[in-house]
Amino acid sequence: MNKIKATIFEIQRNSYVDGPGIRTTIFFKGCNLKCKWCHNPESQVFSRQMMHYKTKCTGCGQCRQICQNTSGSCVFCGQCIIQCPNEARQICGKEYTVQEVFEQIIKDKIFYEASGGGVTFSGGECMLQADFLEEILKMCKEAGIHTAVDTAGNVPWESFEKILPYTDMFLYDIKAVSENLHIEGTSVSNKTILSNLKQLSDNGKAEIVIRIPIIPDFNTHTGEIRKIADFLQGIRYKNIELLPYHKMGQYKYEALNMHFNNYPDLDKGIIESYKKIF
Amino acid sequence: MITFKANNPCTAVSLFEQSCIEKGLSYKEGGTVYNVISPHIGGLPDAVNSLYAIKKAVFEDKIISFTDFMRILKNNWENEEALRKRILSNYTYFGNDCDEVDEIAVKILNDFSDMCKTYDEKTPIRFVSGVSTFGRQIEWAPSRIATPFGRKQGEILSGNLSPTPGTDHNGAAAIIKSYCKADLKKQYTGAALDIGFVPSSIDNDNAITAIAGLIKGFVLLGGHFMQIDTVDKATLTEAQKHPENYQNLSVRVSGWNARFVTMSKEWQDMIIERAK
Structure with missing residues (x-):
């Protein structure tokens, strides 16, 4: 029996927004980006927290x-x-074994099959717990479940190689292509992120869905979205999702005694205008 | 023992039901091939939650004695707010795909249909069980006593076989799974389930695929009576305050639709309570 464990902060059943069909989304705790607009601040550190x-x-x-x-x-x-x-x-945050997570996932198999859905591993950054991820993905594939991995991509390419055989779809986040802007917003460079996406596009078979958070005063300036669109010209992807900035995570910052960065409200029309770029 | 009633012949029904005319007997005199009287139970999820709360709080976690618990309920949870909230929020209730709770529902449903069966087929009238409230939970509310799972006297409890409002946390798929654990074929005349969606949670293309999947899964699991509604609490509350702006707002009541603004306040409150 495999004793490897992961810290997970939420298992959300019946999700309609993390890939196709009805999905169960597994949120891993711990991330190596520090996005200033993060709507799940409880996902950032690996250890358990009292809220x-x-x-x-x-x-x-x-x-x-x-x-x-x-x-x-x-x-x-x-x-x-x-x-x-x-x-x-x-x-x-709660520690789970691979078997324990699988038991939660398998509960809704009938609904995955009826809707073309499956399981999505998200976070935090689920790929930072790549050994666990590999095991659980393998189990899901053996059970005939469609698998998706939601990642910011800031991990060694070897981590992707581990999970590629068992991953049907990547939900790949791109925040900015300008490196300095990326560092300013997330505290890390985007070099690895962009090169991994290129590799995934060139060498992988998994479907790729690009997700771009639209953050006022961050990537809505200086033609950044157009620059992302230009970069994506050379990428094989299924579709693009633009995720509008929202403040629904604010209460969680308070619960964790963390500082909340208040970005301006998003002008709703801007999403429609960006859609035309892609 | 059930007997025929000749003094209330249901003339219109008898005219349209097969073989009443041929036999020269009214519907209630046994004119049809199948004649059904079906008792329906309501409040089942509340009964399940109540038994589960007693099982956990009294017998397993031993946080209160049975005698004290019953006294507290008699006093409508007076001065016991901490205990009430603790029992309400720390246990998992019907509608969350939790076997331990859902098994109680299965047992009650089976027992109920078995009891009905002892009267069935003794006369030409079939006597079979079903589950529904169809809005009667409003009439029942004033006479409801406080429940062990933390509801106070007079609160509106569950409608049909749907979870008690506010006790389901795992979404529609889990509600459907809880509901389908019983052998629903034994509830011959239906066991209704209401599923509500907040409009903003289903305003994407994938949600349509997902809801179609929920319906397919529901049927595959043996479900046979589900009504789906989508309206949010804020809209309903607004419509109650300003009916003039919401003349066309239609809501699923229970087996039928109604214009929200035409309903009485009690009925509107029930619909608002049900929405999330």
Whole structure:
């Protein structure tokens, strides 16, 4: 039995937005980009985190009374969560074995088959836990389930090689092609990301869906979207999804005591105008 | 024992049902080949959730004694807000594809149809079971006592065989799976399931494919009665406040559609409660 584990922060069943058909999306914890607009801030660090939703908290203090921990750092016993009458606390991240994740995925097989759906591995950056990913993808393929991997692509090409035989589709994120802009928005260079995409396009058989987050004041300036379109001229892809910036993750920044970068609201018409570029 | 009623012959039904005229007998006198009386149960998901909450809180987690629990319910959860929210939010209830809970639903449904079966075929009238509330959960609400899974006296509970509003967290596929675990063929006269979608969650092309897949999966799993609706709570709340702007808003009630603005406040509240 394989004892390899991954930290996963959400298993979302019945998703219609992470690839074709009805899908179960597995969100891995941990990412090596730090996108300033990230809508899942709880996905960034690998370890488990205690989330505390301040708008739900009434300050009753029952969580502090029950806490047995004297060391100062949380051991994630979960007693405070059970005690809290307001659902204001939540542990983000749980360790799963390959088998445990598979048991969740297989539950909706009948719906995958009925809708042309399947499983999508997302994050965070699922490809940073490539050994686990390889195992779970293999199991899914053996069970006849369509597999998709949602990645930012900032991993060694060897990680792609590991999973290529078992991956039907990549949802590949491109934030910017201008390197300095990319560093400014995500804190990392995009060299590996772009070269991996080119390799995947030239050598892989998996379908590629390009996903571009449209972030006001980040990539809506200086013709960046057009530059992305130019780069994609040389790439084999199935379609492009433009993902409009939204602020629905703001409450999670508060729950994690993290700073929220407030970008301006997106002008809805801009998405339509960008669609014409591709 | 069920007997025929000759004093209420259902003339119009008898005219249109096969063999009433030939036999010279009305529908209720046994004029048709098949004549059905079918008791339907309602509130099943609430009963399931209640039994499950007792099982967990009293017998497994031992956070409260049965006697104390019953006293608290009698007092409508008064001064027990922390316990109420804890029981409501820390357990998984019917409609989330959780076998441990769903098994209780299977058992109740089987027992119910088996009980009906003991009366069946003793007369020409078939006596078979089904599940529905078709809106009657509104009439029932005022006489509802507090439930062990954290609902207070008088709250609207589940409609048909759908999860109690606010207790399902895993989406439509999981609701359908919970619903289909029972052998629904035993519910001869139907067991209705309502599925609601927030419009913004299905405003992409793939969602149409996905909903078609849900319907196919539903049928493959043995489901036979599902009604799908898509409207969000905000729109409904607005329509209640400003009916003049929403004259054409049509909602699925339960086996039929109705214009929202023509419904009474109680019925509107039920539809709003059901929407997410």
